[in-house]
């Protein structure tokens with residue numbers, strides 16, 4: 001297998017660090033070797049016919065062409081190998097990635113909100129519940145628009161640039177975007193997913209190695225796209241808990257400092273900018 005794996009190294013793939021990544025690596029390796037064999041085979045055949053059917057030897061064209069069945073057999077084998085790759089490996093692996101999500105209780109769920117040109121991460125904090133978000137609350141100090149009146153959001157953790165996850169535990173990342181289409185790409189986890197405005201797209205992976213890896217944006221999303229990089233830190237469970245605690249304390253401090261609306265005011269969206277009374281909102285907001 002090591003000589004097969006050479007091709008991934010040659011292509012510049014970072015070492016795999018996720019539980020499913022080896023399957024993707026195998027498909028990549030096999031496809032590249034198979035395409036290499038096809039390239040060499042067809043090139044040899046091309047050179048062979050150039051020499052074999054040169055004009056000096058065959059001044060008259062032969063209108064019957066090839067009479068042996070060898071080319072049909074060859075083409076059938078190529079189709080067969082490709083069908084096995086697609087039906088036997090690629091589609092089942094894809095189905096597993098998009099259908100068989102780990103149960104929410106077992107996994108770490110994180111909201112990934114892309115914007116030009118960074119990724120924001122939203123974790124639920126110790127209570128395990130995500131606070132409500134609303135575009136009306138978005139500001140420089142509140143990039144995700146967390147509702148300051150929602151008690152579930154008080155302990156939420158919001159970070160930019162660096163995402164911490166624990167090792168050997170499934171991570172479900174729910175992708176969304178504030179502006180254009182981005183792509184949350186974790187090369188070492190062998191997973192990527194588009195972040196599309198108006199959509200919530202979940203992806204999942206299980207890190208199997210601690211360490212620091214790169215997060216990049218996989219869609220050309222604007223002039224600053226090249227700089228849309230982040231860091232994925234895979235911690236031991238203890239380190240992850242310590243990080244969570246530290247971030248929760250930081251978040252608590254920040255939330256406490258935020259001005260809260262008067263307690264007697266009517267309940268829900270009093271922080272929203274008032275909509276003009278005459279025009280009903282077409283978005284149904």
Ligand SMILES: [Cu+2]
Pocket residue numbers: 114115117181182183217218219220221225228
């Ligand atoms: Cu981007």
